[in-house]
Amino acid sequence: MKKKLTEEELLRLLETSDEEFSDFLHSDSEYLPESEDEIENTLPTALIEDTEDTPNLLVDVDESDKWKENFDGMKNFPFLKHQELLVEVSDNNPVDFFRMLLTDECLQQVCDETNRYAEHIFLSNAGATHSRIFDWKILTSEELLVFLGLVLKFYLLD
Numbered sequence: 001m002k003k004k005l006t007e008e009e010l011l012r013l014l015e016t017s018d019e020e021f022s023d024f025l026h027s028d029s030e031y032l033p034e035s036e037d038e039i040e041n042t043l044p045t046a047l048i049e050d051t052e053d054t055p056n057l058l059v060d061v062d063e064s065d066k067w068k069e070n071f072d073g074m075k076n077f078p079f080l081k082h083q084e085l086l087v088e089v090s091d092n093n094p095v096d097f098f099r100m101l102l103t104d105e106c107l108q109q110v111c112d113e114t115n116r117y118a119e120h121i122f123l124s125n126a127g128a129t130h131s132r133i134f135d136w137k138i139l140t141s142e143e144l145l146v147f148l149g150l151v152l153k154f155y156l157l158d
Contacts, residue, residue: 102148107141114139
């Protein structure tokens, strides 16, 4: 049986939990190499952590893998487009831009999946006689568009 802890015991555990890991709390800023030779000697090799199965191994690091400013051999893809839409918008109304993102096909897909999920819930929830799922009406894309418009309107008013 598990013992329930009091609030004081929980606070004490939280306050002392860092003590277990105090050896691992050192930051990288505490390590300062003594000389440039020490830096150069430590860069080409890396120490793999000791595990029970493998001994400590030194691995050579490829020194050619350094950051380069010269990108020889890479294609240059210049950005030549103008900042404009590639499709015509009938008016400059916000709803026209919104309808470019939320197409009729997208709205219909959301309606179809919502109605399919409602049917699934309806069929799997036969025992709950007072459930609201029994009052479900098929969602149309027009109703969904009105709902999304209201949600956005109230969100923007907030």
